[in-house]
Amino acid sequence: MSALSDDFLDSILARAKDAGATAAQALTHRTRYFEIEFDHRSVDLVRSTDNETTTITLFRDGKRGGATLNGRRPEDVEAAIAAAATAAAAGVADPANDIADAPSLPASDHGPAAPDRAAMRGQVDEFLASLPARHPLLRLRDSLYTFTDQETEFANSRGLRQRERRGRHGFRAMFMAKDGALTTSFNAVGASAFSPFASLQEAAGVGRLMAECERSLERRPVAGKFVGEVIVTPHCLMGLMPSIANALAGPALLAGSSPYKDKRGERIASPLFSLDNAPRSEDFSAGADFDEFGVPTRDLPIIEDGVLKDFLIGYFFARKLGMSQTAGARNSRVRGGETSLADMIAGVKRGILFSRFSGGAPNDNLDFSGIAKNSFYIEDGEVRHALNETMVSGNFQQLLQDIHAVSKEVVNFGDCAYPFIAASGVTISSK
Amino acid sequence: MLDRLVARAAQLPAYGELRWHANHSSRIMMRKGVLLANGRSRDGGVSARLYHNGAFGFAAAPADDEATLAAVIAAAKDNAEFAGGAAATGPLSSATGSGTYDYRSERPPLSAEERVDIVRRLDEAIRARYPGLVNVDIALSSHASEKILANSDGAATCSFVPRAALVVSMSVAANDGIVELYDILGGFGEIEDQSFDAETIAPWLEELHEHLRRKAEGGQCEAGDHDVVLDSALAGILAHEAIGHTCEADLVLAGSVAGDNLGRQVASEKITLGDYGGRGPDGKSSFAIHVDDEGTPCRDVAIIENGVLKNFLHDKRTAQMLGAEPAGNARAFSFQDEPLVRMRNTCILPGADKLADMIGAIERGYYLKRSTNGQADATSEFMFGVNCGYEIRDGKLGRAIRDTTISGVAFDMLKSVTHVGDDFRWAAGGGWCGKKQMIAVGMGGPSIKCRVTLGGRG
Numbered sequence: 058m059s060a061l062s063d064d065f066l067d068s069i070l071a072r073a074k075d076a077g078a079t080a081a082q083a084l085t086h087r088t089r090y091f092e093i094e095f096d097h098r099s100v101d102l103v104r105s106t107d108n109e110t111t112t113i114t115l116f117r118d119g120k121r122g123g124a125t126l127n128g129r130r131p132e133d134v135e136a137a138i139a140a141a142a143t144a145a146a147a148g149v150a151d152p153a154n155d156i157a158d159a160p161s162l163p164a165s166d167h168g169p170a171a172p173d174r175a176a177m178r179g180q181v182d183e184f185l186a187s188l189p190a191r192h193p194l195l196r197l198r199d200s201l202y203t204f205t206d207q208e209t210e211f212a213n214s215r216g217l218r219q220r221e222r223r224g225r226h227g228f229r230a231m232f233m234a235k236d237g238a239l240t241t242s243f244n245a246v247g248a249s250a251f252s253p254f255a256s257l258q259e260a261a262g263v264g265r266l267m268a269e270c271e272r273s274l275e276r277r278p279v280a281g282k283f284v285g286e287v288i289v290t291p292h293c294l295m296g297l298m299p300s301i302a303n304a305l306a307g308p309a310l311l312a313g314s315s316p317y318k319d320k321r322g323e324r325i326a327s328p329l330f331s332l333d334n335a336p337r338s339e340d341f342s343a344g345a346d347f348d349e350f351g352v353p354t355r356d357l358p359i360i361e362d363g364v365l366k367d368f369l370i371g372y373f374f375a376r377k378l379g380m381s382q383t384a385g386a387r388n389s390r391v392r393g394g395e396t397s398l399a400d401m402i403a404g405v406k407r408g409i410l411f412s413r414f415s416g417g418a419p420n421d422n423l424d425f426s427g428i429a430k431n432s433f434y435i436e437d438g439e440v441r442h443a444l445n446e447t448m449v450s451g452n453f454q455q456l457l458q459d460i461h462a463v464s465k466e467v468v469n470f471g472d473c474a475y476p477f478i479a480a481s482g483v484t485i486s487s488k
Numbered sequence: 489m490l491d492r493l494v495a496r497a498a499q500l501p502a503y504g505e506l507r508w509h510a511n512h513s514s515r516i517m518m519r520k521g522v523l524l525a526n527g528r529s530r531d532g533g534v535s536a537r538l539y540h541n542g543a544f545g546f547a548a549a550p551a552d553d554e555a556t557l558a559a560v561i562a563a564a565k566d567n568a569e570f571a572g573g574a575a576a577t578g579p580l581s582s583a584t585g586s587g588t589y590d591y592r593s594e595r596p597p598l599s600a601e602e603r604v605d606i607v608r609r610l611d612e613a614i615r616a617r618y619p620g621l622v623n624v625d626i627a628l629s630s631h632a633s634e635k636i637l638a639n640s641d642g643a644a645t646c647s648f649v650p651r652a653a654l655v656v657s658m659s660v661a662a663n664d665g666i667v668e669l670y671d672i673l674g675g676f677g678e679i680e681d682q683s684f685d686a687e688t689i690a691p692w693l694e695e696l697h698e699h700l701r702r703k704a705e706g707g708q709c710e711a712g713d714h715d716v717v718l719d720s721a722l723a724g725i726l727a728h729e730a731i732g733h734t735c736e737a738d739l740v741l742a743g744s745v746a747g748d749n750l751g752r753q754v755a756s757e758k759i760t761l762g763d764y765g766g767r768g769p770d771g772k773s774s775f776a777i778h779v780d781d782e783g784t785p786c787r788d789v790a791i792i793e794n795g796v797l798k799n800f801l802h803d804k805r806t807a808q809m810l811g812a813e814p815a816g817n818a819r820a821f822s823f824q825d826e827p828l829v830r831m832r833n834t835c836i837l838p839g840a841d842k843l844a845d846m847i848g849a850i851e852r853g854y855y856l857k858r859s860t861n862g863q864a865d866a867t868s869e870f871m872f873g874v875n876c877g878y879e880i881r882d883g884k885l886g887r888a889i890r891d892t893t894i895s896g897v898a899f900d901m902l903k904s905v906t907h908v909g910d911d912f913r914w915a916a917g918g919g920w921c922g923k924k925q926m927i928a929v930g931m932g933g934p935s936i937k938c939r940v941t942l943g944g945r946g
Binding site for chain 2: 093096100103104106108110123128140143146147148149151153174178196197198199233234238240242308312313314415418421422428445448449484
């Protein structure tokens with residue numbers, strides 16, 4: 058069983074009981090954060106912050122109320138417990154409202170406890186010094202090299218105790234290219250990893266994206282409108298997958314708005330497409346050993362060879378919907394395939410390399426439309442030119458069915474990992 | 489607290505700010521009668537930021553005692569030295585703001601039970617009035633930013649700026665799947681300052697449901713370039729995404745096309761667009777700011793005047809780099825965040841045209857009524873989602889359209905503006921903007937007739 062670092066959470070639970078709670082839980086995150094921010098010229102900010110946030114949830118006769126505070130000032134703690142108690146008293150009773158009964162895990166420790174600030178600074182300096190030679194037209198802004206050390210502790214009044222610590226490095230680059238009056242769109246990439254990045258130049262595929270950015274100074278739209286193929290990049294998938302995951306999650310099932318609500322066991326995607334939820338993966342520095350109810354997480358397939366195996370159901374929605382709990386934390390991994398990116402491009406008759414989606418949030422039916430940013434036109438197996446003012450429209454349910462290739466190459470972002478996927482049937486249009 | 493910060497700020501070894509900052513928020517969310525969120529949060533602490541050789545050091549901690557304050561100042565100093573700025577630069581603007589701006593509600597606070605009751609009664613009323621709905625979501629939220637700030641130049645100010653929003657979303661089954669529509673009420677002030685009871689907002693709910701019904705019967709819009717009328721409810725996001733971001737000086741320094749267009753005609757002469765301090769030009773925006781988080785007093789900024797690009801938005805550092813004066817656009821979301829160049833109350837000023845005349849002037853196009861999310865770019869290419877709109881055929885409204893996205897290159901699109909309405913409105917509920925940190929913004933404007941690109945499968 059996890060030993061908590063001190064009696065802070067236990068004292069909260071005791072006071073929650075005094076405030077009339079029939080059950081209670083508390084979750085604390087202690088975070089120490091260090092950041093070097095830079096543009097293409099130099100470091101412009103070094104930032105370090107400490108914080109401790111605690112979320113207190115009180116249950117009273119089937120009703121639930123919560124309050125979150127930071128720090129430990131006694132008056133703030135008292136106010137938070139009182140606010141959670143009054144919220145619980147005012148709540149709506151629901152049999153699904155309860156604390157969890159689950160095994161307490163041994164305390165876990167992932168990644169380094171502290172950053173090597175000088176080494177991180179050295180990597181940033183080296184990155185910036187080599188940038189003009191590698192990418193002379195590139196301009197960076199708000200780019201970050203960070204280290205986050207976060208300790209998470211959980212306790213509930215049923216005796217469940219959890220504790221884990223994660224120390225991870227993060228890298229984010231935001232960039233564009235400019236040559237005289239020619240300007241490209243912004244692009245950005247971010248990733249995290251336990252260890253320092255071996256090379257900032259290649260972290261999370263940033264080298265490829267920067268090279269593509271410099272090739273995007275001369276852009277033009279596609280001609281007219283056509284239904285074509287898209288090769289969706291890992292970076293683009295990172296923006297799109299949450300919409301699909303949301304459609305598979307408890308809140309959408311409760312709403313009755315998910316197009317997948319009756320599809321468990323059915324084929325909802327191409328046999329080439331498999332999606333796992335993997336919060337325990339050692340590949341994911343931003344994973345989680347337990348969820349917000351203290352329930353241990355587990356890795357499991359969600360879509361396997363195109364078949365919907367399970368939904369993403371957290372503790373409350375499992376009780377509410379009468380389903381098994383499958384997920385309390387979300388870390389998506391789309392499994393790599395057998396086709397190289399080069400072969401995928403070579404196989405495209407007419408379509409686009411779809412690198413970033415800038416569009417309205419997809420609706421419940423998973424229809425989408427938006428601008429294809431940082432993207433390229435492909436014809437007869439060759440990347441022809443960078444795009445501007447080009448829109449893509451389609452439906453994610455159909456797009457998953459129409460996948461015909463998944464790449465060997467997979468980019469791990471630290472909280473998710475995606476390959477390139479090729480699909481047909483997307484409407485591509487310009488003015 | 490202000491006296492302590494002022495005393496400490498006067499002793500800083502270089503230019504710097506000290507800020508005590510707490511965010512207070514609450515959220516009650518109900519889905520189909522199930523209460524999914526019911527709580528409050530408070531996140532506060534102190535921060536210090538010091539300037540050294542053109543770079544900043546920043547540190548923050550979640551307490552406000554003397555020892556913590558001394559520790560964050562020392563850490564910020566270490567960080568500034570570690571940043572090791574490239575070179576000594578000229579002095580930063582020393583304009584100093586002052587004053588107390590407390591917009592706390594003067595009405596008695598609602599109890600937790602009264603707040604939950606607002607949501608519960610609305611849910612019951614909606615589900616009784618519209619029984620065919622697949623889903624009903626109701627979210628009642630509030631946010632208040634409370635700050636005390638002092639800088640080494642003598643700025644000293646306190647503020648408490650609240651706002652509250654009610655979001656209602658309804659879903660219905662159409663022939664081809666679920667169709668959803670949401671709308672937002674509220675804005676400046678606390679929940680106590682709003683009128684969210686079911687009876688008062690019944691006409692608003694009726695209108696929302698009618699638009700949903702027609703949307704479910706509607707179809708996909710035709711992809712491509714079209715004449716459109718953007719309702720005044722969309723003008724704010726247009727001002728914010730299409731122009732505001734492109735004219736933030738940190739983006740200009742990074743290479744935004746706005747940098748090449750200062751002093752040039754970038755829009756129709758009918759377009760005048762600004763970023764305003766206080767509560768905007770009419771004093772009714774959903775957000776208020778009088779002194780920014782660098783201690784600069786807020787002035788209005790004319791970004792586009794009669795179609796000509798006039799000014800950018802600055803913090804102290806970008807102003808120093810571009811030879812301008814900051815007007816109070818440096819803002820931080822939480823005590824842990826450093827100030828960034830941000831918009832405040834950004835809007836297009838109203839014209840004299842009538843909405844009906846704009847619709848009547850379009851032979852084949854679209855009337856776009858409500859927006860969702862949006863995004864900007866260094867190229868001035870913008871997009872925002874549209875979740876409610878109608879076809880225009882021969883000057884009359886036709887069938888509703890499903891969700892779509894509109895895009896354009898702002899400096900081209902704004903030249904296509906032929907009409908600017910007399911129906912100015914601030915975006916309901918206020919807006920949130922993401923740029924390293926989230927931040928509350930106000931955005932508004934009138935109806936506009938122009939030409940944009942629509943996405944869609946039609």
